[in-house]
Amino acid sequence: MDSSIRMKAPLCLIENSPEEKLRVNPDALKILSAITQPVVVVAIVGLYRTGKSYLMNKLVGVQNGFALGNTVQSMTKGIWMWCIPHPTKKDHTLVLLDTEGLGDVEKGDSKNDIQIFSLAVLLSSTLVYNSLGTINQDAIEKLQFVKQITELIKVKSEENDDEEAELSRHFPTFIWAVRDFSLKLELEGEAITEDEYLENALKPKYPEKTLKIQDMNQRKNCLRMYFRARKCFTFERPSAEVSVLQNMETVTDKQLNPRFVRQSEAFCRYIYNEAGVKCLDEIHPITGKYLGSLAKTYTETINSSNMVCMENAVMSVSEIENKAAVKEAAQHYEDKIKERVDFPTETMETFMELSGQCEKEALQMFMKKSFKDKDQLFQKELAEILQxxxxxxxxxxxxxxxxRCEALIKKLAGDFEKALEQGTYTVPGGHQTFADEMKRIEDEYNKEPNKGVQEKQVLQEYLKSKEVIGVTILQSDNVLTEKEKELEAEKTKMKAEDMERKVKEEMESQVKQKNEAEIRTIHENLQQLMEKMEKESMLRKMQLERIISEKSREQNQYMNQSLTRHADMYQAQIDDLLEEKSRLQGPSWYTPIVDTLKRVAAEIIPGALQVGGEFLSQMVSGYSEKLSKTNVKETSKKK
Structure with a gap:
């Protein structure tokens, strides 16, 4: 999103109709589709009339934007969106989502609440849960939607034994905003932080003597399982004056509780500095365009009463975007060739070098925009189109x-052709004049620059076309003896053979230049793909390390409470993550990629792959050695 573009007011992204059907607003999708920057998506959820919209307005830096309302009636319906240039992250866009209040008595049932909550989770990178008072049993019971979320969301299309653990890898950072908080942040006489207050509130209670305790522990465990990264903010009551509370859209900070103002500022600073970019598949930052596609896909799936499969949604978006990436990259190649190549090029090498540069740029563009290109099908499609x-x-x-060459010969041989038609050379001594004219044409032709790749071939064709006429003129020239005619004929034959040899060598040279250029193309495809996959592998390892660290934190908390069953469950998850990480250490992640690309190259450029096969093998070996050294260094650092 360009820094000069800013929405003047929020717009409904997902409308909630009276028939309880959700619908994505086309106008909102248009705005999102224009955002080409990575997006940080912050959604706020919570019971209605708890001040959610006020916090969203503070993040925008306005008092009046998202509707606050001053009655017991819920003001926000559906999910509203406000996109602004990110205050601290350059070339990023901050997307704020204000959701319809949960638990609205006017709605009658909670099905719609679960849908709104699920969409907020699916679309955000940071989820703010807003509640009043304290984090107690009642507050956790009201957050029932976390327990029910697996009714609507799953990660993978196939059956998964540990769906909860998979969900936790894809869920947003969780912030609990506790409003009208009046307690001292103390535990057993010791001061604690807001985060410690949250973690203590989420500790399960044992022994589980009653079904109510079991149910409460399950809710707490769901919160801890799904939301690995958690944060807490407490806010005092904005004011003791009812009239101030009823007019929060118009009052100034000076009229509010100073501590509430400072707490609100701290909340905003955290969001600006710490809220992360929304990612697909854990590592691919998404733009507004991606976000709009996801919003549409998720909403349509929920409306059809089907379970949202995150993997299918991501693959659906990736297919759309990969097609667009292929089209854009192919167009870039075509445009740049037309812009940079002055046809005809002097040599084949010149054209292939310019083409190679354009292909490289097109490939870079594709690599930047594509993601989850399974079996490199779209990269293959791009390679075929470029070819x-x-x-x-x-x-x-x-x-x-x-x-150009034919026009040049026509110009140089104009008088010569007329002389031939008039029989000028079929006279005694005419053969020498004929030979001199042919040489003149050839010399002047060779002096002319910028004739291009057909230079020798066109000249040879012209000279060959005059061979029969030349023989006729030679045989009819009475000035020459039979011996001289034989010598001239032999000389002409040798010259023709020499010319034919040169043309053949030139054509072979051009074929060689093409093959060498195609080898460089295959090399470039492999190199860029390997670099991209290596970067993604490193990002995945970093992400896995973060998850392992967070899982270990949870495991330690259970171990400190002597809850070995829960601790063992986390250990099993950690073991799976460590195994996944180890697979990214060796050649197993890139070997299938190389094999796929070789098959693609064999289909598109058969000859070039055979010529460059050894070169590509050396290149792959080089990557293997490089990655091996990198992994050794990483292992040494950890030791």
Missing amino acids: EKKKEFLKTNEAESRN
Whole structure:
């Protein structure tokens, strides 16, 4: 999103109709589709009439934006969106989502609440849960939607034995905002932080003597399981004056409790500095365009009463975006060739070098925009398209060269052709004059620059076209003896053979230059793909390390409470994560990629792959050695 673009007011993203059907607003999608920057998505959920919209307005820096309301009636319906340039992250956009209040008595049942809550979880990178008073049993009971979320959301399409653990890898950071908080932050006489207050409140109670305690422990465990990264903010009551509370849209900070103002500022600073970018598949930052596609996919799935599969939604978005990436990259290649290549090029090498530069840029563009390109199907599609476009431009290059060369010969041989028609050379001594004219045409032709890749071939064709006429003129020239005629004929034959040899060598050279360029193309495809996958592998390892650290924290808390059953469950998850991480250490992650790309190259450029096969093998070995050294360094650092 350009820094000069800013929504003047919020807009409904997902409308909640009276028939309890959710619908994505096309106008909101248009705004999101124009945002090409990574987005930080902060959604707020909570019971209605708890001041959610006020916090969202503070993040925008306005008093009046998201509707606050001053009655017992819920003001926000559906999910409202406000996109602004990110206050602290350059070239990022902050997307704020204010959701319809949960527990609205006017709605009658909680099905719609679960849907709104689920959409907030699916779309956000940071989820703020807003509640009043304290984090007690009643507050946790009201957060029933976390327990029910698996009714609507799953991560993978196939059956998964540990769906809860998978969900925890994809859920947003969780912030509990406790409003009108009046307690001292103390535990057993010792001062504690807001985060410690939250963690203590989420500790399960044992022994589980009653079903109510079991149910409460399950809710707490769900919160801890799904939301690995958690944060807490407490806010005192904004004012003791009822009239101030009823007019929060118009009062100034000076009219509010100073501590409440400071707490609100601390909350905003945290969101600005710590709230992360929304990612797909854990590591791929998304733009507004992606976010809009996800919002549409998730909403339509929920409306159809089907379970939202995050993997399917991501694959659906990736297919759309990968197609767009192929189209954009192919167009870039075509545009840049037309811009940079002055047809005809002097040599084949010149064209192939320029084409290689354009291909490299097109590939970089594709790599930047594509993601989850399974089996490199879209990269293969791009390679095929570029190969076809290159062939067309090669034909254009040859045609332009041929046209220029033929026009030049026509110009140089104009008088000569007229003389032939008039029989000027069929006279005694005419053969020498004929030979001199042919040499003149050839010399002047060779002096002319910028004839292109068909230079020798067109000249050879012209000279060959005059061979029969030359023989006729030679045989009819009475000035020459039979011996001289034989010598001239032999000389002409040798020259023709020499010319034919040169043309053949030139054509072979051009084929070689094409093959060498195609090898460089395969090399570039492999190199860029390997670099991208290596970067993604490193990001995945970092992400896994964060998750392992967070899981270990949870495990330690259970161990400190002597809850071995829960601790063992987390250990099993940690073991799975460590195994996944180890797979990213060796060649197993890139070997299938290399094999796939070789198959693609064999289909598109058969000859080039055979010529460059050894070179590519050396390249792959080089990557293997590089990654091996990197992994050794990482292991040494940890020791």
